[in-house]
Amino acid sequence: MNSRGTAVTIREVAQAASVSPATVSRALNGPSAVRPDVRDRVLKAVAELGYRPNGRARSLRTRATMVLGVLVSDIMNPFFTAVVRSVEDTAQEAGYSVILANTDEDLQKEARYLEVAAAEQVAGVVLSPASTSQTRVDVLTERGIPVVTFDRRLRTAEVDSVTIDNVQAAREATLHLVAQGCRRIGFIAGLATTTTGEDRLAGYRAALTRSGRPVDERLIARGNYRREGGYAAARQLLHAGRAPDGLFVSNNLMTLGALDALAEAGLRVPEDIAVVGFDDATWALGQRSQLTVVSQPTYELGQQATNLLLRRVGREELPVQRIVLRATLTVRASSRRLAS
Amino acid sequence: MNSRGTAVTIREVAQAASVSPATVSRALNGPSAVRPDVRDRVLKAVAELGYRPNGRARSLRTRATMVLGVLVSDIMNPFFTAVVRSVEDTAQEAGYSVILANTDEDLQKEARYLEVAAAEQVAGVVLSPASTSQTRVDVLTERGIPVVTFDRRLRTAEVDSVTIDNVQAAREATLHLVAQGCRRIGFIAGLATTTTGEDRLAGYRAALTRSGRPVDERLIARGNYRREGGYAAARQLLHAGRAPDGLFVSNNLMTLGALDALAEAGLRVPEDIAVVGFDDATWALGQRSQLTVVSQPTYELGQQATNLLLRRVGREELPVQRIVLRATLTVRASSRRLAS
C-alpha cells in the first residue's frame, strides 16, 4: 500500500525503477527482451512497493484470464466436491485457477452465476446444469466463453459434455438386483429436469423389461437428490402396496436417506431388502461400508471435463464432444442375497 | 454475439439506439435521469444485440465489484460447505455474488488463491485460514480488500474473525465425559497450525486439570482434520498403553474415522468407550444418529462473517472485531454411561 492508501500501479513501479510502464510490463510478463540489469531494477521496485498487477486491467486488455469457473448444482454433495477437486488439480497443472459457485439446483441462482461468469470473463466454465432444457448457457457461449457440462447434459445447447452412460449403469444395477432374486424392485429417481434423473430411470425400466418383468409405477418414486428426498421417497415406496424386496437409489445422498427409512422401518439389508446405491459413499459410511453402488470415476470426470474445456479455451476447433466414461457396479453385501 | 464473433460493447448498443455510450450506461445503471422513451430505445437495443456489460471494464472504472470471495480450507468437509451456503445466502440478500476456492489446508494453494482474489479485485474475502501464523492476508488488506476469518483466527494479522469459543467448547465436552465416569479420556487434536487445533486441545487439558486429573500425553493424538487422520489417531490411542474409556474428537471428519477404528477394534459405544465428536454429522450419520457432539452454529457463523465483511466493504470504520459465538454440547447416546 502506498501513501495514498490505494493499490500500487505499474506507473509507480516504472517511476521507482526509472523506466517506462511498458518496460515493467515486459520485465514481468514474458520472457521477452529486457536487459538483465533493467529487469533486476524493476523486480526490486516491484518487491519494495509490493506491486501486484491488476488482473482486471490486464485481462481487459488481453481479453484472457487464467481463471476457470465451476458451477455445481449442490455443493453439499460430495460427488460434486470430489469432481471439483479434480477440476482444480487439472486446471492448476495448466496454470489456471478455479473459482466455484453453488447453484443449489436453483435455476435463478444458476442464471445469476452464469451472468457473473460472463461478466467476470472467466476463460471457461465447467457446469453441472440444474436443468436439461432451461439452463441457458448462451450468456457464455455468445461471448465466446466455452462451456463443458459434466454429470448431466443439456438438450438445448450444443456444448461438450462428460458423463457416464447413465442408462447402461442403471440397467446393470437393476439387472444385478434381478439376478439376486428380487421380485419387486423399487427405484428412487432423481429430478426429472436432469438427464441423470431421466436416463437412470430409463435404464431401470429397460432392465425390467428385458427381464420380462412388468414395470410397476408404484415402485417408482422421485426424490430431489438430497437426503430428505431419499428418505421421503423410500417411505413412500414402503407404504405403497406390497413392499419392495429390492431397492435401487439413483444418487448418493438419497441413498443415505433411503437407508434411514429402511432402518426406521426395521428392515434388514439385504435380508428383507437388497439395496444398490449410486456413487461411493465412503465419506459417509466409511471404508468398511457394505453398500453395493454404481461407482462413477469422479476424478476422471473432472479431469476430462477440464482438459476438454482447456482445449476449447485454446481455440482448438473440434466437433461437439460427448465423452462417456465407464461406471462400474461395485457389488458388496447390501445387495447380496444369493451365493454367486 | 455480433458478426465479428466478439462480445457486444456499449458503443454498439449506443449506435443502435442512436445515443451516446454514456446514455446507455445511465439507462442501465442507476435510476438516473434518462428520458423514458430514450431508455426504452436503449433497452430494446440491449435486448436485440444481447448486450452484457463487461464486468471487468466496469469495475476497473468504478473500483468496485459485487463479488465476494470465500476461501475454505477443505471443501470436502460439510462443516465448511454449510458455512459457505450461509455466506452465499447472506451475500445474495445484499446483492453480492460469491465465488469460492478450496485451499485444501495447503499454504501454497492458499497463497495462490489469495493472489487471485487480489488480482480479481473481489470486494472482500471470507477465509478459514490454513495457518495461524503463515497465512498472509496482506496481499488483500494492502489493496484495501477487507478480510474476515471464520472458524479459525490469525495471530499474525489484525483482521476480523467469527469463531466459537473453542477452549470453552472443548472444556465442556471433556467435562461431560468426566461426569459420565470416564477415567481415561483420549483426545484427537487437529492441526497444530490452526487456532482450532490449539484451542480445543487447550480446553481438553483445562478440563482435566480442573477435574484434578493428570494429563496423560499418550492419550493425545494429532490428526489432519480428515477421516483417515481420525482413524489413524484413534488406532494410535487404542494401542498406546491402557486403552481409553472415553474419547473426544475435535472435528467432524476425524470423528467418523475414529468411529471406524473403534468399530474395527470391536469396541462398543458407549459401553466400552464413550465418544464425543465435533460438529453435527447428520449428513453422514443420519438424523437418528446417536452421536454426542459439540454443535457449532454454522449458519450464524457464515451470516455474521458476511455481514461483518459487508460493513467493511462499505468502508465502515470500526475496531477489529472478534465475534465469538456460542457452541452447544448436544448430548446423545454415544456418551451416556450414567443415568442423569
Add this chain to the structure above:
DNA sequence: CTGAAAGCGCTAACAT
C-alpha cells in the same frame, strides 16, 4: 532494447 501512444470497455466529470 526501450519509450511513447493508443486503446481494451466502461463510467464520472464536465459541458451543453
Add this chain to the structure above:
DNA sequence: ATGTTAGCGCTTTCAG
C-alpha cells in the same frame, strides 16, 4: 437530459 472527454491499469503496436 444528453453528449464529449478523460481515464481506471494494463499491454501492445509502432518508432526510435
